[in-house]
Every structure is written in C-alpha cells, then in structure tokens.
Amino acid sequence: MVRVGIIGKTNTGKTTLFNAITxxxxxxxxxxxxxxxxxxxxxYFKAPCMCKELSVKDNPQNSICIDGWRFIPVEVIDLPGLIKGASEGLGLGTRFLTVAAQADVILHVVDASGSINARGEICEPGMGSPLADYYDIEEELIKWYTKNLIENADKVRRALQNKAVTLHSALYEILSGIKVTYPQIKEALAKTKLDNVSFEDWEEEEFRAFSTEIRYLSKPTLVVANKMDMPVAEKNLRGLAETFGKSFVIPVSAxxxxxxxxxxKAGAISYTPGDEKFTVRDASKLTPRQKWALEYVQSRVFDKWLRTGVDLALTTAVLKLLRMNVVYPVEDAKKYSDRKGNVLPDVYLMPQGSTPRDLARQIHSDLYENFLYAIDSVSGLRLPNDYELRDRDVITIVTTRKRRA
Ligand SMILES: Nc1nc2c(ncn2[C@@H]2O[C@H](COP(=O)(O)OP(=O)(O)OP(=O)(O)O)[C@@H](O)[C@H]2O)c(=O)[nH]1
Ligand SMILES: [Mg+2]
Incomplete structure (x- = not known):
C-alpha cells in the first residue's frame, strides 16, 4: 500500500489533516x-470508478465505490512537528524523521494563514510566514539526510575496499532502508557530478549536495497550504504558488x-469527501452553533475554494506526484469479475511504466511465475508483454495453469 507522510512545522494542522483523512x-x-x-x-482518496464507464454494478473488495467514485486506501503517517533548529535538538528534534523516510510521498503542511510565529506559537494571523516555515523545515530534512549519510560513510568506505563494489551499490546498501531506489542514486550522483569524484574526497559540501538530491528524488512532496478558511491565507497562497508552481501547492482547510x-457521520449533512458541496439533511434540527459553523464552511471554503482540498491533496500526491495508475485486475474478462463473481473487485496502484507482468507480481507470486499473457478486458484484445499499463485499465492475466487474476 502507498504510504503518505505528513510533515511540517508544529501547529500547522498536520494532525487535523490526519484526523480528517483517517x-x-x-x-x-x-x-x-x-x-x-x-x-x-x-x-482513502477517490478516482472515477470504471463501473460507470462499463455500466456495471460492482462489488469492490479492496476498496470502496460510492456514487461512481472508487475510494482507494493509502497508509497515512502523521509526524510530530518540527521547528527550525530541530536537527540541533530544538522542539522534539528530528528523531521521527526515520518514520517519515518510510513514506513514498510527502505532504508538507504549512499554515497559509500565517497564524504561527517562528517557534510555532499562535500569533496574529498574517504575521507568520508559511514560505519561511517551509524552507526552515526543508533545511532540517536535508540536514537529517546529510547527517545520516555521514554517519554511515565508514560503511560505504569499507564496502568500497572490495574493488568489485561500485559507489552506486555501496550507497544503495545504506539508503535502501529509507526507501531510496538504485535509479535515484544513479540520478543523484549524475546530477551532482559526484559519480566522477572518489568517495574518499567527499566532504561536508559533497555529502550535502548528494543528500539534497536524494531527499527530493526519493520523496516527492506536495505543499498543503492549510487553514485556507482564514481570510489572510489567500495572499500567502499566491506567494506559495508562485514559488513552487500551482500544481505543487494545494489550498486546504483540514x-x-x-x-x-x-x-x-452524525447524520446532520450528506457529504462525500472531495465533493464541491454538502447538503443539510434537516435544517430545523441544527443548533444555532451548528448552523453558524456550516454557514462559515459554505462562505469561507466552498464559495471561495470550491472544496476543502483534502481529497485533492491525496489524489494529487498519489496519482500525479508518484505517477500511479489505477488498474483493475479481473479474472473473467467478459463479466469483469473475480472467480466468486465480484465485479471490478480490486484496484491496484501501479507506477508509470509497469507492465502486466508487474501487475501479476503485485497480486500473487503464482500469477507472476506462471504468467503467459494479459488481455485488455474492455476491448478483449491480447496485450503485448511489454505493454505499459494505463490508468483505468481492466486487465485479465492468463497463466500456464489457466488461472486468471
Ligand atoms: N482555521 C483553521 N485552523 C486549523 C485548521 N487545521 C488545523 N487548525 C488548527 O491549528 C491548530 C493546530 O492543529 P494540529 O492539528 O494540532 O497541528 P499539528 O501540526 O499536528 O501540531 P503539532 O502536533 O503540535 O506539531 C489547532 O488549533 C487546529 O484547530 C484549518 O483548516 N483551519
Ligand atoms: Mg500534531
């Protein structure tokens, strides 16, 4: 399952976001x-479900379908907050970053309303700077990656004493534990031109340059501009979007x-996460406070930003940043079902470039070992084995044992 890590300065609303998602x-x-x-x-994040396009009634097993939207599960990790100086032990320090390093993609939450000061304490809205906060926290992250590598440098040196071992593989041994891939190491060495420098000659500057590349390559990051319901947030959002690009900043009100x-959940409204509206079930049952709160939500969020942004942030992180495609494996290519008759039972998130054989491997080792070919269930056509899976593909895997996914 894809893992999403929530990081950011203390008091930005990470746990509120975590609670909203989970x-x-x-x-x-x-x-x-x-x-x-x-x-x-x-x-869960939502993607349009294939049940609509195929006009079938589905029985999801590993995900949920509501009104033609497929809700796909992801693991979410909310981390203790950071502040500038965390790597020197300020606040709670950076020891929890080992947990963040296990994530596949990062949501970096900032307080777009500028309601926290440099130490993370509540201040007058607009006085704090989400952009400065972002850079402070990123600096702590890069310092942590650098320190981690320097601490392991002796291991790399020892491994390199064996002439058969390359720098790439020695670094991979150290970094694979924090979900860094071999191609990412290759890319980071090439980008920093450190593949031409003997590891013996690496100094603080080289360690930092390499670690910075590794941080961004291995943990794609989306900026969550939180607290958008507060009036001053709009100006800061513009600054964030200008700096990072519109598609990397999502306005959110967690x-x-x-x-x-x-x-x-309490039955007061009907609302599907990600929707651009909510409806009050029975206005006469609302207390004055609830009524006020829902009016605030309507005017401060829906009228202005269309949605709360929580679902959009998750969807963007998984589908766009991680470049995942949603693929539906089915055993019966005509009924789009599994062997028990469940229609469109499962979805798998497959990284761009994955083939039907990669899908087979994800489902079961048996399917992978006995893989013959795959069928595009919608067209009924057999697919070439180097076919690259696309978003919303419905795939039947045919094996030597006539067992199908
Ligand atoms: N106005 C507004 N306030 C929010 C929003 N999200 C969170 N908050 C408030 O921000 C404060 C901090 O929220 P938390 O979720 O505890 O923040 P955190 O980042 O997890 O903080 P630490 O765990 O202490 O690092 C709380 O008072 C929340 O109610 C939001 O969307 N809008
Ligand atoms: Mg928290």
Missing amino acids: MMNAEVSNYPFTTKDPNVGIG EVELLLRRAE
Whole structure:
C-alpha cells in the first residue's frame, strides 16, 4: 500500500489533516508539539470508478465505490512537528524523521494563514510566514539526510575496499532502508557530478549536495497550504504558488473537512469527501452553533475554494506526484469479475511504466511465475508483454495453469 507522510512545522494542522483523512481522533491543540509520537492510519482518496464507464454494478473488495467514485486506501503517517533548529535538538528534534523516510510521498503542511510565529506559537494571523516555515523545515530534512549519510560513510568506505563494489551499490546498501531506489542514486550522483569524484574526497559540501538530491528524488512532496478558511491565507497562497508552481501547492482547510466528515457521520449533512458541496439533511434540527459553523464552511471554503482540498491533496500526491495508475485486475474478462463473481473487485496502484507482468507480481507470486499473457478486458484484445499499463485499465492475466487474476 502507498504510504503518505505528513510533515511540517508544529501547529500547522498536520494532525487535523490526519484526523480528517483517517477519521481517527488523534490529539489536536493550538499548543506547539501536541503530537509526541507518529500517528498511523488508513485514508482513502477517490478516482472515477470504471463501473460507470462499463455500466456495471460492482462489488469492490479492496476498496470502496460510492456514487461512481472508487475510494482507494493509502497508509497515512502523521509526524510530530518540527521547528527550525530541530536537527540541533530544538522542539522534539528530528528523531521521527526515520518514520517519515518510510513514506513514498510527502505532504508538507504549512499554515497559509500565517497564524504561527517562528517557534510555532499562535500569533496574529498574517504575521507568520508559511514560505519561511517551509524552507526552515526543508533545511532540517536535508540536514537529517546529510547527517545520516555521514554517519554511515565508514560503511560505504569499507564496502568500497572490495574493488568489485561500485559507489552506486555501496550507497544503495545504506539508503535502501529509507526507501531510496538504485535509479535515484544513479540520478543523484549524475546530477551532482559526484559519480566522477572518489568517495574518499567527499566532504561536508559533497555529502550535502548528494543528500539534497536524494531527499527530493526519493520523496516527492506536495505543499498543503492549510487553514485556507482564514481570510489572510489567500495572499500567502499566491506567494506559495508562485514559488513552487500551482500544481505543487494545494489550498486546504483540514479543519473544515474534519467538521464535514463528522457532521456526515452524525447524520446532520450528506457529504462525500472531495465533493464541491454538502447538503443539510434537516435544517430545523441544527443548533444555532451548528448552523453558524456550516454557514462559515459554505462562505469561507466552498464559495471561495470550491472544496476543502483534502481529497485533492491525496489524489494529487498519489496519482500525479508518484505517477500511479489505477488498474483493475479481473479474472473473467467478459463479466469483469473475480472467480466468486465480484465485479471490478480490486484496484491496484501501479507506477508509470509497469507492465502486466508487474501487475501479476503485485497480486500473487503464482500469477507472476506462471504468467503467459494479459488481455485488455474492455476491448478483449491480447496485450503485448511489454505493454505499459494505463490508468483505468481492466486487465485479465492468463497463466500456464489457466488461472486468471
Ligand atoms: N482555521 C483553521 N485552523 C486549523 C485548521 N487545521 C488545523 N487548525 C488548527 O491549528 C491548530 C493546530 O492543529 P494540529 O492539528 O494540532 O497541528 P499539528 O501540526 O499536528 O501540531 P503539532 O502536533 O503540535 O506539531 C489547532 O488549533 C487546529 O484547530 C484549518 O483548516 N483551519
Ligand atoms: Mg500534531
């Protein structure tokens, strides 16, 4: 399962976002460093379900279908907050970054309303700087990656004493534990031109340059501009979008998403996460406070930003940043079902460039070992084995044992 890590300065709303995504109840407060240990949960993002296009009634097994939207599970990790100087031990330090390093993609939450100061304490909205916060936290991350590599440099040197071992593979031995791939190491060495420099000659500057590349290549990152319900957030959002590019900054109001999901659970409204509207079930049953809150949500978020942005942030992180395609394996190519008759039972997230054989490997080693070929179930055509899976493909795998996925 894809893992999404939530990082950012303390008090930016990471746990609120985590609770909104997972519907858990992790502690939230307006004091810095509320979260002391990482929270882990399951969240769902939505993609248009193939049941609509194929006009079939589906019975999802590993995901959920609501009104033609497929909700796909991801693991979400909420981390304790950071502040500038964390790598020197300020705040809670950086020891939890080992957990962040296990994520496939990062949501970096900033307080777009500028309501926290440099130390992460609540201040007058607009006084804080989300851009400066972002850079402070990124600096801590890069320092952590650099320190981690320097601490392991002796291991790399020892491995390199064996002339058969390349620098790439020696570094891979060290970095694979924090989800860095071999091609990423190759790319980072090439980009920094360190593939031409003997490891013996690497100094602080070289370690840092390489670690910086590794941080960005191995952990694609989306900026979550949170607290967009506050008026001053708009100006800061513009600054963030100009700096990082519009598609890498998502305006979000985590607190509003959490409020809506809880109100939906309590039966007060109908709302599907990611929707651009919500409807009150029975206005006469709302307390004045609830009424005020829903009016705030409507005017401050939906009228202005169309949506809370929580679902969009997850979808963008997984599908765009990680370049995943949603693929539906089915055993019966005509009924689009598994052997029990469940229609469009499962979805798999496959990285761009994956082939049907890669899909077989993800499903079961038996399927992979006995793989013969795959069929595009919608057209009924046999696919070449080097076919690159596309988003929303419905695939039947044919094996030597006549067993199908
Ligand atoms: N206005 C507004 N406030 C929010 C939003 N999201 C979170 N907050 C508030 O921001 C404060 C901090 O929220 P948390 O979720 O505890 O923040 P955190 O980043 O997890 O903080 P630490 O765990 O202490 O690092 C709380 O007072 C939240 O109610 C939002 O979308 N809008
Ligand atoms: Mg927290």
